[in-house]
Amino acid sequence: MAASVKDLVLIFQLFFPRDLSSARALHANQRREPRQPARTGWFKTVKTLLVRAFSEESNDVAAWTSGLGGDRAEEYAESLCRDLDKLYLLLGLPEGTKFSQSAFDFRRAKPILTTARLNCTFCPPGDSNLVPTLHRRRWDKIQTVWLLDSSFHWVEATLITYTSPPGTHSRWERLEYDPEFLRISKHGIWVHKQIAQTQENALHQFHSGWSNFADWRLFLEHFSRRLLVAHNKDTTFRCEAHPSSRLLAEEVHRTIGINGGVLPSSMSHGCTGCTRVKRYHSDLIGEGAVLGSNTEVANTSGAEAAGDQIQTDLGDLAPLPANLPDSLPQLEAPPVGSLRGYIQMAVMDGKGIKHRQEVGEGSIQAPQGPSLRVQLQALGNTPGGDVIHTFKAKSIYCLQTVQWACGVPIGWGKCYRSESAPQVLRFLNNTWADYPNSRPSFLAYDNACNLLRHIVTQDPSDIWLATTKFIVDAWHYIGHQATDILCRTRCNPAPTDGSQPDLVLTEADDNGQVHQTRAFNTETAEQLNSWLNGFESQLRQMSDVNYDFFIHVLMLIYAETMEKRIQLKEMELTEEFWDRVNGLA
């Protein structure tokens, strides 16, 4: 896997904007020394640049741990150059670079780009479609095109196209979902799939966005396919042949979700981080738990959590909504001979990651030219600046996400103007509309009490009240329980009175004393937030369509990464788990 510096330079060109000074300098330097052998030339160039990068520190003796000053710059540059291999590994490049080891430039045969199919893919298999039916039209020329091959070299390639027999299908095109080569320009520019894969890795590892993708069209071609397959739309997706980039982005976005999305695979997800065998009151007692109060939170200590001191003020509180059903019935123990069942915890959050503000609904194009702000005249007593406010109907307030407690994302949506309970409820309804049986048993949300109040008030028979318990986080609970009786009685994340055995586990200390601890760690959900935050400045510049497309991509990549991690940590649900769920063990 000896990766050459030439490959590094190519990576610089692909991942970093052209106007970045280091990339420019690399070109300039190479041009100045034309007779340098290709590899050592680049190597010296990179080293020189790295030494130069350290030049400011060179004069600053204190900056170097050795206290020796700038002569260390050379040494650091050397060792950085030696670390190139690791960079390649991180990008998943060894596959692509292994062919370019040779110092000799063997002339390889021109690659041929053509379909792997022999028959019309639209005709049903049958007598008329048995023998190879694809053919070349007499007037179709063999084209020479440019190809960025798997070892990151531009080469000439031969493009040969085949068509269906004359008739209805000869003008149809099939979107191939796992092609080896992607066309990124009508004018004969093709790219090996390895390039797209490498850039996908960079997106994940370095938060490099599509502006750093070699080409926007490559990003679009690659991820349109990835998204359509992940959303099970690959067999039904249709669009105009030879779509423009804008049309393709719009059609894909329309197909998999406008202003929000759901990852179908997450609806059947389960792992030990989010899914547990159902627990009963009798389990807690059996484990020797010392029961506390309904308002005490497991794992928190001190008077602030006990809630004793606030009992006296309860008279001033607003009563519970009349519609709120009495506490949901709790089974003392699993009924003999029946399923024990399982429960699953989800976490919802809103984050201030916005896109460009646009006027009107579903606008496709980036607004160009003068903004409304300067065109609007003052109306009556309202100055022009304030009038605009009513026009910014679709100013996004936050990105709403819901994920399983283990971190696997489920879906996303948007809130406008504020993270209001009606919008959040609509988001939940949309997310589980096609998956009514996959609703979480518990939903942790930092404003769960207000959401619950809204649900009860608008419809006391709302299905959410039967399927899901809404809980807040411990800090919210400790602060809010004094002033909100609904929060106090319904949203405790881990009550110690035995009323929610699923939310607490027991643990014996050295003295044999049994303590209750929280069963779920919802902090894992925070990792998605910090990962998404790395893309915030890019997302802020985007139109709503591009933002949606990009969030769909980010959610997919994140879900796949989490699933891999779960496999690696062996957190999948085992046979034994299902036996216990089914009451067999």
Ligand SMILES: [Zn+2]
């Ligand atoms: Zn056909």
Ligand SMILES: [Zn+2]
């Ligand atoms: Zn999970």
Ligand SMILES: [Zn+2]
């Ligand atoms: Zn929040």
Ligand SMILES: [Zn+2]
């Ligand atoms: Zn509350």
